[in-house]
Amino acid sequence: MIKTDAIIIGAGPCGLSAAIELQRIGLDVILIEKGNIVNSIHRYPTHQTFFSSSMKLSIGNIPFITSKDKPQRNDALVYYRTVAELEQLMIHSDEIVQSVTKSGDAFCLESNKNTYEAKYVVAATGYYDQPNPLEVNGADLSHVHHYFKEAHPYFRKNVLVIGGKNSAVDAALELERAGANVTVVYRGASYSPSVKPWILPGFESLVNNGKIRMLFEAEVNEITEESVQIQTKTGVEIVKADAVFAMIGYHPDYVFLKSMGIELDTESRCPSYNPDTMETSVRNLYIAGVIAAGDNANSIFIENGRHHGEAIAQSILEKMNSQVCSNK
Structure with missing residues (x-):
């Protein structure tokens, strides 16, 4: 002892x-x-x-x-x-x-x-x-991650980021810079006030110019090997995804x-x-x-x-x- x-x-x-x-x-x-x-x-x-x-x-x-x-x-x-x-x-x-x-x-x-x-x-x-659990079917698939390390492996790949706070925004920015096709799903109606003020303008610019697709008031229903089913305010949408980052805390x-x-x-x-x-x-x-x-x-x-x-x-x-x- x-x-x-x-x-x-x-x-x-x-x-x-x-x-x-x-x-x-x-x-x-x-x-x-x-x-x-x-x-x-x-x-x-x-x-x-x-x-x-x-x-x-x-x-x-x-x-x-x-x-x-x-x-x-x-x-x-x-x-x-x-x-x-x-x-x-x-x-x-x-x-x-x-x-x-x-x-x-x-x-x-x-x-x-x-x-x-x-x-x-x-x-x-x-x-x-x-990590906070992502309680949907497919959350345990191998291409679903709760931690983001670096963007290089996702060059020219479809990537879905879940969340709208700092970790999600940071990941989305890095992925876009590395050439990934990025969609962000956030259940909030607008950008979170907790997002770092010095990065939000750049992120918004990428969204406004179609470089990053931002879905507000949206939630993931199901994840499969090739796509993600998302409930949006206008209905259900299927988004292709080679990787999913659940940056939900x-x-x-x-x-x-x-x-x-x-x-x-x-x-x-x-x-x-x-x-x-x-x-x-x-x-x-x-x-x-x-x-x-x-x-x-x-x-x-x-x-x-x-x-x-x-x-x-x-x-x-x-x-x-x-x-x-x-x-x-």
Whole structure:
């Protein structure tokens, strides 16, 4: 059994930030990551540009310096690797936490590789590993994807993109530039207000000039090997599709959160926690990052989730100081 003061489940930006803050108050910390450091960012589209400035993506008061105001995916990968080196963070990568149980004042964590014991646990598991389901016939076909990496393989192919927010718009733009024949299906009546303001004019121009076909107030009924049946406001339409990208969002692993004893709101599925400390209803079990938002993933990003570690460290420090005082 490996014993440590604190374990953080997930080595994304918010998990890394929490680890830095806990180390700075004197705790021995281990991060357990099912992939590798900032695995979700690694899985972003190759040429992804962040909505936020590099300053708002920085953690641990370590500057994130880029030549452009808004960094790209590879800039972030380099930055977070550098932070991990500078702070000497202990990251156990390619390791999956299977259970977290509490006995007395300690937590026991079982992974596919090790058994751990720690007084404090922080769940910072993100949401990118759990795409929202596309509940139509054919959603499980091999050419239906919930993640978009790059557009080159779809040159001169018919591609259908489902969704109307940033991930869908970004994918559609990349696909059109690579020579794909792109159709976008969105159930909204107009463009989503969440779309990045600096890319919407270009996207609209492509739609208006027939380079991208945009279907508003439309939903997918069925997917086959060669086409997609779409319910539009004027009737049913069949669109040829060599590939389908269901860019319809992601959600936290609610089953895992509940297995640790964390209570979830029945409607929003937001975990029960103290927003001042990020401590859940299970004493000494904390959450950090987007999982605190439940289904409303658009309310927490790296730029505000990165501060959760500071609140967690302050909470634990107060407990440690209280314990010292009580022992005098």
